[in-house]
Structure formats: structure tokens, C-alpha cells
Amino acid sequence: TSSSPARAWTVGGSTPRALITVALAVLAVAGVTALVFLVRAGGDPAGAATWPITWELRSSDNGPLFQFMQDVVAGRTLDWSFSPQVFVFPELPISALAFAITGGSIYGYYLVVAMLNAVLMFLALLALLRVLWRGEPIGTGVLRAFVSMVPLLVLPLVGTSWIFSFHLAPTYYIGMYLALVAAPVMLLTESQAVRIAMGVALALTIASNPLTLLFAAPGLVTVFVLGMRRSGWRAMRRPLVWAAGLLLTAGLLRLVFSPLQGTSPLTYVDLGVFQGRLAAIGPYFSFQARDPAAAVILVLGIALAVVCLAAAVAAVIAFAREKGRPADRRLLAVVFLGSVPLGGLAATFVALITHYYYFWPVMILPFALVLLALPRVAVPAALAPGSAILLAVAVATGGLTNLGESQYDGYRTAETRCIDAALPPGVVLGYATFSDARRLALTSKTPFRLIQVDPAGTPTYWLTNRAYARSEGGQFFYLNESGDELTIDPAFLRAEFGEPDSVVSCSAGQEVWIYTDDAKGDRIERFYATDR
Secondary structure, eight states: OOOOGGGGGTTTSOHHHHHHHHHHHHHHHHHHHHHHHHHHTBSOTTSTTOHIIIIIITOTTTSHHHHHHHHHHHTOOOOEEBOSSOOTTTHHHHHHHHHHHHTTOHHHHHHHHHHHHHHHHHHHHHHHHHHHSTTSOHHHHHHHHHHHHHHHHHGGGSSSOGGGGGGGSSSSSHHHHHHHHHHHHHHHOSOHHHHHHHHHHHHHHHHHOTHHHHHHHHHHHHHHHHHHHHHOTTTTHHHHHHHHHHHHHHHHHHHHHGGGBSSOGGGGOOHHHHHHHHHHHHHHHHHHTTOHHHHHHHHHHHHHHHHHHHHHHHHHHHHHHTTTSOOOHHHHHHHHHHHHHHHHHHHHHHTTOOOGGGGIIIIIHHHHHHHHTSOGGGHHHHHHHHHHHHHHHHHHTTTTTTTTOBOOTTOOOHHHHHHHHHSOTTOOEEEEOHHHHHHHHTTOSSOOEEEEBOTTSOBOOSSEETHHHHHOOOSEEEEETTSSSOOOOHHHHHHHHOSOSEEEEEETTEEEEEOOOHHHHHHHHHHHHTTO
16 A cells, blocks of 8 residues: 555545545534534423533533633633643634634534534544555445444434533543544554654644543553564564654643643542542432433443453454464554453543543443444445434434424523623623533623632632633622532622622522622722732
């Protein structure tokens, strides 16, 4: 096979024809993703099944990159703090593109991010297929990749589990998911240009999200051990150098990105935190017990993860038996990818860090990996019945009942509408607890902004721009006794800033305390400027 990058896309057809085939498939993936997103956004906004509203618009974790882009456009000081995943790559470029395409619309942004994420996952699967089956026509590779994508496109319609849609969200590990799928491309490609490009992308992704290494490590270590036992370390020098260079580059990039992390990744390597996260998983799955379709699919996902691990073990045995014959490098890809779901899960346990956010590679990715391994002759036959079965499940669980009834565009919570109506002209900056600040502000029409504080009134610097509290003074506080956290202490507000100049009640236990007096406003600004 030629090492020319173009050659990989012209097997079985000319370059223009291959590009047209891929472009049409990309449009199909993007279109189906948009349809699924908008279908799921319909119906009752308070219903758990309408995840673009109940999760995207109401989760404080899903909006940081949109808010970051707002700050860039507004020319504000950028002193951002993220989590140990710092969202630099590929999440930030994806978000910037979605923000630009939608003109800064929060509703369009989430939709376009979902479409871009799905397209990138499709292209990653296609790239993997092109290095595994070099002789196949591009049309066959596109069909294989599309079949593998079907569960990722349709599962978000089924049940109420957010795990099904993690790969469509702006800040939930899409970089890690893409890296795990595409990592074998770097070592298996014959194109030096592709290898370098993949190496740079993987280094940026690992630096942005170190959790990638935990899921990749079991398979990667196994692959290198197999290679050295078969061919000796000298024959493995080149891939080892590439891997070492990749990790070194990722480490250096992490030092550059470190000012963006809200806390060190080592914060999670703690027995108490680990036990707390395990305790949080139990209730999550008891919730799934009230959602039979989701529960069945998640159990099936675990079964497919076992299948993936069994395939990895079989590939290890087959690779060992090929000694004396040219090695089939595809077996090494099977070892790596088959080890990701359960091997990665085991690695998170060894490192004492786990969360149900990490379950996507364990219970959802196996659907795509198993379909990726279908024999060529079975691919066309599997597409129609497989899609029909998933769509039937979606219909049976109410996933298509919302078509044409979307209440997503323009959606605002009753709290946001109340604050919008309560604020006097010119009052646009206030304070709220973490779980309230972003979910209420991003869909406001004023538009108001909310600085994150804890119940004691102290600024919190998790997933936020630290410059807000340090350089700007707000004029109102949102007190929410019904939120996910304790409300801001009224006694603290009275002691530090005095009685509010006006109070607007949104509902029982939800009030907006407004300070319009200049002297009180100066006290608020001085208090937070000290960065207590």
C-alpha cells in the first residue's frame, strides 16, 4: 500500500468520488443527529426524557465553553478555571466553531455541538477502518462506519439515561472518546503525515483530559508487551519512541494548560472521594430500574463489553501463535480496543477514581466496537434490521412522540423568567450558588450574569471565570432554598451589605435580593475585590 495519504481514500475509486461519498455520509450523520436532538427536546420540558432541556440547558457542567466564548467575544479578562479536564482540545475548537455558526445562540450552540461531535466520531471510526482494511473500497468503509454509528445516533432517543447522550454534549469527555477510537491509527498508518497529525491531536487531547490514559493504558501496555515478546525490543523501538514522544509532549502541554485546571487530577486519587463516588453510582442505577428500556440497554452494553474483552484475549492468543509468520497488525488493534471498556474501568478502580460519567466507554462504546468488527458481507444486511430494532425501541419508549412539538428553542425556566422581570434597568450582574449560576444566566433575555458563590458568600472557582468576582461588583443575589446546594446565607448578606433595597419573590424559598444603593454596591464590590 502506498504511504501517500491520498491513496487511503482512493482505493476503489477516484479522489473526488471518495470525497463526495464521505461528504454525503457526514451530512447524513449530522442530519440524523439534529433530528434526534430536536425530537428529544419536545414534549414536557420538566420530563426527564427531554434531555436537551433537562440536561443541556439546566446542567451547570454543560455551559462553561459557551460562557468562555461569550467572554472572548465580549473582550472580558480570561482567567478561567475548569476541572482536571481543561477542555482545551478538541472541545474548545468544537465549541468555538459551534458558537460562530450559531451567532452565539445558546439553543443553536448545543445542537451544533452535538452534530459536530457525531461527525467527528464517524470520521474517527472511518479513519480506523481505513488502516485496518486498506484494500476495501471507500464506500464499504463508509458503510461500516455508519453502521457502527447507528447506536450512537439512536440510543439518545431511548429511555432517560444521560449516558446515552454523553458523546453529544459539549464538555463530557468527547476528546477522550475520540482519542480511544482513533489511537490505533497513529501506529498502524503508513503515512508519516497522518502519524504526525494524529500524534499532535492525541497529545493535545491527553493533556486536556488525562483520564484518557487510564482507559488506554491496559490495552496499550498489552500491545507493547506482545510486540516485544514476538519481535524483541529493538523491533519495537520506533513505536516505543512514538509513544514516549507522545506522552512527553502531552506532559509538557499539560504544564501549559495547568493554570486552567480548577484542581489537580490527583485530587481525585483519594479513598474518601472514591467511596463517595461509588455511593453516588448506586442511586443512579436504582433510577435506571424505573426506566426498563435504559436498564436493558445498559446491561446489554456490559455484556458487549465482556465480548470486547473476550475478543482482546482471543487476539492475544492468535498473535502469539503467529510467531514465525508476518504479524497481522489488526490483531493488536483488537487487543487495544477490546481492552478499553473493562480494562479502562479496572484502571479507574485501581487509581481510586470513578463516576458514572466514565461509563460511556464501558457500556456505550462497545455497541460501536462490536458492529465495527462485523464481516464485510454482513454489514449491508445488518444496517436495515439493526436500525429498525433500535427505532422500534425508541418508539416503544416514547422517543419519537415529541416530533414536531419541540419546546427547546427559547426555553427558559420559571426562575430565569422571574429574574429577568425583577431586575431594574442596568442591573445585570449578580451572585448565585454554583448549581444555579450558569443554568439560570445562559438562557436569560436581560441578559444577566451570575457570579458563583458558596452559601457563605465566598466565590467558588470551579468551571468559571475567576475574573468575574475579582474585578466586577454585582448588584443582586439569588437565594434559592430549593436548589442543589444550601442557599446563600441571608444573615451574611445583611451583616456585610445591609438590607436589600428591594426583594422579589419568585416562588416559595426563591428570592432576588437587589442592591441599587451606590454605597451598598461599593461595599459588595470591595468585599469581593479582596478575594476572600
